[in-house]
Amino acid sequence: MKIAIFGQAFNLSTEEALVIILNYLKSKENVSVYLISEFNEKIHEEKQTNPDYAEIVTVLDASFDLLISIGGDGTILRAITHVQDLNIPIIGVNTGRLGFLATIQSQAIVPAMDAIFSKAYKISERNLLAIETSPKHDAFKTLNFALNEIAVSRKNTTSMITVETRLNDEYLTSYWSDGLIVSTPTGSTGYSLSCGGPVITPDTNSFVITPIAPHNLSARPLIITDSTEIQLKVNGREDNFLVSLDSRIATLSNDTIITIKKASFSIKLIELLEESFLDTLRKKLLWGEDKRN
Incomplete structure (x- = not known):
């Protein structure tokens, strides 16, 4: 079995989780462990030493059987840029805060690893969004996909922007707002939810379009089928605007036309048998925690 380990930062909680994982894997036969070089550099900055029982890998390939992400949901979003279309399953150990994607708590690492090996x-399976721009932009030559959302927003202004939106070449509306979010079901519990969007179960074949602080109060989130091609054109007082793919941000000029559609590949997240999205949703959003229930 060939396992890669990734993290975005290295702190006390990350170190504790990493030690547990490495010690567990050391006890297993025929297991090769690799730290992704980006994570190893973070460790080296803090510890000045390399972890025991792990080799270093810069680029993953299809020979890997598993990627362990140590951190929060943002770490998993970063991890998928290493996995891309390789179909490597990902499991998230949560040393962050909320954790909709990274659901394994540090105290449950050993039972979780036991479950994986058995x-x-x-x-x-989680669908992703893919972006194309006209004219083409260098920022999206390779990492042109997002697991949570693709969002456009104003840049160097406090004024709202207008986002002209078309669905399958048919005009929908022009959102007068701070920006617009196109979210997957996975991302529906993230930025979109904070802006009033609905929660969508991960197995739903849909996307949601959510305006960010719209001036027209009649503008509401819209759920569409994930086979829809979305085209966006931004206008505003400034010449540029921002586009973000999960946590990756680029600046585009107002003459850019953005096309968003479902990516050609999906991401595989490992869930333990006793876990479910509804259970995670209830726990993370504290549904039913009102003492009157």
């Missing part, structure tokens, strides 16, 4: 888990 194949007592399920795979949750």
Whole structure:
């Protein structure tokens, strides 16, 4: 079994989780462990030493059987840029805060690893968004996909922007707002939710369009099928605007036309058998925690 480990930062909680994982894997036969070089550099900055029992890899390939992400949901979003279309399953150990994607708590690492090695888990396939721009932009030559959302927003102004929106070449509306979010079901519990969007179960074949602080109060989130091609054109007082793919941000000029559609590949997230999206949703959003219930 060939396992890669990734993290965005290295702090006390990350180190504790990493030690548990490395010690566990050391006890297993025929297991090769690799730290992604980006994570290893973070460790080296803090510890000045390399972790025991792990080699370093810069680029993943299809020979890997598993990627362990140590951090929060943002770490998993970064991890998918290493996995891309390789179909490597990902499991998230949560050393961050909320954790909709990274659901394994540090105290449950050993039971979770036991479940993985005994194949007592399920795979949750997550669709992604892909972006194209005209004219083409260098920032999206390779990493042109997002697991959570693609968002356009104002840049160097406090004035609102207008986002002309077309669905399958048919005009929908022009949102007068701070920006617009196109979210996957996975991302529906993220930025879109904060802007009033609905929660969508991960297995739903849909996307949601959510305006950011719209001036027209009649503007509401819109759920569409994930086979829809979305075209955006931004106008505003400034010449440029921002576009973000999860946490990756680029500046585009107002003459850019953005096309968003479902990516040609999906991401595989490992879920333990006792876990479910509804259970995670109830726990993370504290549904039913009102003492009157």
